[in-house]
Amino acid sequence: MIYRETGVHHTTYRTDMALFRVPLARWSVAGLLVVAVVIPFFATDYWFSAILIPFLTFTIATLGLNLMTGYAGQVSLGHAAFIAVGGYTATILLIYDIPFLAAVVLGGLMAALVGLVFGIPSARIKGLYLAMATLAAQFVLPWAISRVVPLVVPTGLAVAGGDTVYPPRPNLFGLEIDSLFERYFVSLAILVVMTVFAMNLVRTRVGRAWVAIRDHDVAAKILGVNITHYKLLAFAIGSFYAGVSGALMVFFYYGVAHVGEFNLDLSLKLLGAIIIGGLGSIIGSFFGTAFIILLPIFLNISLTFLGNAAGFQVSSGIIAGIENIVFGALVVVLLIVEPLGLAKFWQNVKDYFRLWPFSY
Amino acid sequence: MRAKVLSLVLLFLLVAVAACARGQAPAPTPTQMAAGEPAEEASPTPKPPVESYVIGFSAYRTGPFGRTGTPFANGAVDMEKLVNLKGGVGGVPIDVMDIETGYETPRGVEAYERAKATGRMVAFIPLSTGTTYAVTPKAFEDKVVVLHTAYGISAAADGETFPYNFLAAPTYWSGDAAIIKWIQEQEGGSLKGKKIGILYLDIDYGRETLPLHEVLAPKLGYELLKYPIPWPGLEQSAVWTNIAERDKPDWLIWRLWGDSTPTALREAARVGYPMDRIVGTYWSPVAVDVLAFNPEKSVGVKHIEFVTPGTDFPVIQEILTELYDKGQGAGARDQVGMELYNRGVYNVGILVAGMQIALEEFGHPLDGEKLAWGLERVTPETLKKYGMGVADLAPEVTLSDKDHEGRGFVQVVEWDGTQFKPITDWISGFREEVDALVKQAAQKFKEENPELYQE
Amino acid sequence: MAILEARDVHIAFGGVQALQGVDLTLNEGEILAVIGPNGAGKTTLMNCISGWYKPDKGRILLEGRDITGLPADKVAAAGIGRTFQNTAIFHGLTVLENIMVGAHLWMRSNFLSCMLYWNLAQKEEIEVREFAEEIIDFLEIEHIRRTPAGALPMGLRRRVELGRALAMRPKVLLLDEPMAGLNVEEKEDMARFVLDVNEEWGLPVILIEHDMGVVMDISDRVMVLDYGRKIAEGTPDEVRQNPKVINAYLGVQSEAV
Ligand SMILES: Nc1ncnc2c1ncn2[C@@H]1O[C@H](COP(=O)(O)OP(=O)(O)OP(=O)(O)O)[C@@H](O)[C@H]1O
Numbered sequence A: 001m002i003y004r005e006t007g008v009h010h011t012t013y014r015t016d017m018a019l020f021r022v023p024l025a026r027w028s029v030a031g032l033l034v035v036a037v038v039i040p041f042f043a044t045d046y047w048f049s050a051i052l053i054p055f056l057t058f059t060i061a062t063l064g065l066n067l068m069t070g071y072a073g074q075v076s077l078g079h080a081a082f083i084a085v086g087g088y089t090a091t092i093l094l095i096y097d098i099p100f101l102a103a104v105v106l107g108g109l110m111a112a113l114v115g116l117v118f119g120i121p122s123a124r125i126k127g128l129y130l131a132m133a134t135l136a137a138q139f140v141l142p143w144a145i146s147r148v149v150p151l152v153v154p155t156g157l158a159v160a161g162g163d164t165v166y167p168p169r170p171n172l173f174g175l176e177i178d179s180l181f182e183r184y185f186v187s188l189a190i191l192v193v194m195t196v197f198a199m200n201l202v203r204t205r206v207g208r209a210w211v212a213i214r215d216h217d218v219a220a221k222i223l224g225v226n227i228t229h230y231k232l233l234a235f236a237i238g239s240f241y242a243g244v245s246g247a248l249m250v251f252f253y254y255g256v257a258h259v260g261e262f263n264l265d266l267s268l269k270l271l272g273a274i275i276i277g278g279l280g281s282i283i284g285s286f287f288g289t290a291f292i293i294l295l296p297i298f299l300n301i302s303l304t305f306l307g308n309a310a311g312f313q314v315s316s317g318i319i320a321g322i323e324n325i326v327f328g329a330l331v332v333v334l335l336i337v338e339p340l341g342l343a344k345f346w347q348n349v350k351d352y353f354r355l356w357p358f359s360y
Numbered sequence B: 001m002r003a004k005v006l007s008l009v010l011l012f013l014l015v016a017v018a019a020c021a022r023g024q025a026p027a028p029t030p031t032q033m034a035a036g037e038p039a040e041e042a043s044p045t046p047k048p049p050v051e052s053y054v055i056g057f058s059a060y061r062t063g064p065f066g067r068t069g070t071p072f073a074n075g076a077v078d079m080e081k082l083v084n085l086k087g088g089v090g091g092v093p094i095d096v097m098d099i100e101t102g103y104e105t106p107r108g109v110e111a112y113e114r115a116k117a118t119g120r121m122v123a124f125i126p127l128s129t130g131t132t133y134a135v136t137p138k139a140f141e142d143k144v145v146v147l148h149t150a151y152g153i154s155a156a157a158d159g160e161t162f163p164y165n166f167l168a169a170p171t172y173w174s175g176d177a178a179i180i181k182w183i184q185e186q187e188g189g190s191l192k193g194k195k196i197g198i199l200y201l202d203i204d205y206g207r208e209t210l211p212l213h214e215v216l217a218p219k220l221g222y223e224l225l226k227y228p229i230p231w232p233g234l235e236q237s238a239v240w241t242n243i244a245e246r247d248k249p250d251w252l253i254w255r256l257w258g259d260s261t262p263t264a265l266r267e268a269a270r271v272g273y274p275m276d277r278i279v280g281t282y283w284s285p286v287a288v289d290v291l292a293f294n295p296e297k298s299v300g301v302k303h304i305e306f307v308t309p310g311t312d313f314p315v316i317q318e319i320l321t322e323l324y325d326k327g328q329g330a331g332a333r334d335q336v337g338m339e340l341y342n343r344g345v346y347n348v349g350i351l352v353a354g355m356q357i358a359l360e361e362f363g364h365p366l367d368g369e370k371l372a373w374g375l376e377r378v379t380p381e382t383l384k385k386y387g388m389g390v391a392d393l394a395p396e397v398t399l400s401d402k403d404h405e406g407r408g409f410v411q412v413v414e415w416d417g418t419q420f421k422p423i424t425d426w427i428s429g430f431r432e433e434v435d436a437l438v439k440q441a442a443q444k445f446k447e448e449n450p451e452l453y454q455e
Numbered sequence C: 001m002a003i004l005e006a007r008d009v010h011i012a013f014g015g016v017q018a019l020q021g022v023d024l025t026l027n028e029g030e031i032l033a034v035i036g037p038n039g040a041g042k043t044t045l046m047n048c049i050s051g052w053y054k055p056d057k058g059r060i061l062l063e064g065r066d067i068t069g070l071p072a073d074k075v076a077a078a079g080i081g082r083t084f085q086n087t088a089i090f091h092g093l094t095v096l097e098n099i100m101v102g103a104h105l106w107m108r109s110n111f112l113s114c115m116l117y118w119n120l121a122q123k124e125e126i127e128v129r130e131f132a133e134e135i136i137d138f139l140e141i142e143h144i145r146r147t148p149a150g151a152l153p154m155g156l157r158r159r160v161e162l163g164r165a166l167a168m169r170p171k172v173l174l175l176d177e178p179m180a181g182l183n184v185e186e187k188e189d190m191a192r193f194v195l196d197v198n199e200e201w202g203l204p205v206i207l208i209e210h211d212m213g214v215v216m217d218i219s220d221r222v223m224v225l226d227y228g229r230k231i232a233e234g235t236p237d238e239v240r241q242n243p244k245v246i247n248a249y250l251g252v253q254s255e256a257v
């Protein structure tokens, strides 16, 4: 856990520019991965279905939104719609016997394409106005999906309206991905790859250009950054992440493509996740997802637990009320104490240990 | 300051994780709660052979649909208490785990898993379309009954295709078919040249009955007018202008939900569309919608019911005397008897009936599979015998291994200024057309999900 | 030989004639100072050259090539680097990253190779890093290379901005009041850096500056703007003695100097 920089000297820029510069950072990441690999051997169905798999799949979406909004500064209220595009595309491809991985990637690419189109207004407008423009995606896309999907899905009408589709069971190189255990590992692997991609993007030319545009678009342009190109790229890549996460949500979490899940509410939640987690922070995307998706569940369970331990059966309505109050209070307290989000908290902890035990 | 906050948050998380690690919170068993009450005398065995039978329940008393979710949840919880006061199921208490989900599917899925983690879940009540979709394949695997009364997957009326899904109430198709039948009667037996408009939320739920009307309209000669409203349906003025000034339909069928319904009531009043020409599906307009708009201005508005509203039933009276008179009711007394409240009572009641029937055959311990077997033997007679009074609320339900709907009878109920009152007997219509739709949809579901039918 | 020329540049904002037929010639290897009272049009001229404003009339030529009306990023690619009067660093990036953004326009790796940190991207990142470190050494800001630029005081911000412009490997450098808001010591440092850039890197510089001491010390030629017109041009000494200039601008200042 000790994050020390002292005593570490890099003799080449290559090692100094490695993904994790400090051996202990490398070690803690490795440790985290080990935990991620060991957990499923102890996890119950509950942990898989209610905690782990949603966390993994939603985090991919959060990462994408953070690249787009946190790094590149392009606010999007249409993220859930892009998730839907990915989820449905992948489902339909799977029905037409496209292999699982190809379906996921193509789902991502389709979302990227659609995201790109909805990102075009970013060339002219920004901030709140752009947010309103992306809101259009949230209305247009579900509508389009409900019109198009029944036409291309042979089993349409199986479930109400024909735009709700159960995907076939995906298989990876001939092996069915069926059990929760398998779903977990496939999601984990994809999340890890997507995380590494995101880290690479933000530490290189593209990521610097994004932040430059976010922080000072005039200066970025004067330095030769093609603003429109990089804004659109942010929309495309952010939506690609959304699409991939949508595919995994449909295959491994919901088990069904239902357009109602990908509503404005989800878009707002994801936006909340990156703000709470930390705008422009990869690890913040993880924290933020946990905060927004998992914390309410933890709260609900612990409040029920405390209520019962005190010996009376509390109405779910009261628990929900307390849950909302506590959650809201935590958000407010957090943003007051640390406006830069949980990632900054984490940074402070690391900074504290950086010079440990000689902190002053 | 920061360190303090940080450590508080960490501490809190630790507690939360510890609680979650147990999979669920250990609820005080309903027997403990009922200690000293008549339950003791009623149960022949002092120590039940099973701790409890869990009915997972995705409730929502908060969020955008909290207004409609509340009476239903209260009905279910009150019925749970009443059943346990009367000795539960063969001495085993039932445990309705009402977990607040705010009508969000991820929370609904979590509620399902939390209830399942007890190892004693026999049934789950999703009370949301999305959650029904998500838990249905799980239920196949877990062999747990999913009860979605008059919502969710209509194809689940086909019990052979959906062994664990039960509507135990009419589908949307049966509902609209019955509405058309009733309108036909009002029009003196013929719909020739009549205009019938469908005002629906433009989502899967709203659009679901359009295929039925496409079949019925040419057959009966009515003109079908479609009025889609984009989700969440708070902007309807354009549609209502068309209704009032351009089309002037003779009747309007509503397929709305939540806040879109009071909005529609307001618009109808604004453009002067006659309230008594509005017939909603099961979910709109319900009593809470009318109250949210204006009870006087809504007189005459109708919807169809699968559970009779009102308090003039022994089971509801018992709830009032045993619970509300003693200050133990789950909610507000004036919501008792609302249609949504009675549906909550019915949901738990019919599951209890299924459990009792299964108990006669198998004895303790029961599980989801046995419960499904029991539910398939619900008839008006068995429901009367085992349903703890809910047969009075829905007297025409006959389930079987083939039919998880129960024949599809509905009542038309009308708002009289203070409550919805039945104005018809139990009616149904156009069963052939409805059955064809169910069959077709079930077949497609089977094709779409071969892996569910492998074993 | 002229490397950069502006010919007869006009631009107006509403009723304000910001530039009215300004000519400018920057020769290879020289430092040209542009001076003039507040609102004279100095920054506007720089904006016209760097493509941020499109002149209403007139041409801008870089090495004889017409770059008038090109978008700013294309002008940057053509070889014009600049800094801003009000500093425009990227707050969320570290000093090192700020400088590396400067290298953006001559880097080749696309998003795919960046995402994979593949061969080209990795090689290029390391190459740019080495180059950026040279600039950092040159500007003596090694100690803050990993500090977020938003946390820096003005003096260092101006240095980072200079470094960023240098990282563009420009053919011409435009500096808009690089010493504004600095204390005497910092000004001396900055003057030294500008001279070094000019001498060691052979980079021609246009320098907008109010501090006459600095202008007279380091510039080869001076051009004076007033109300959007060029009123004088020549060596520092010539300009200092020009009565028009004294009248318009220097009179008050020279007493203060
Ligand atoms: N974008 C713009 N819109 C309107 N007017 C402008 C714009 N840019 C410059 N001006 C006007 O043009 C004139 C010249 O301004 P400029 O900023 O070029 O002056 P300057 O010589 O740089 O002065 P300073 O020494 O204060 O920096 C001013 O009157 C200014 O108000």
Ligand SMILES: [Mg+2]
Pocket (backbone or CB within 6 Å): C042, C043, C044, C085
């Ligand atoms: Mg200026």
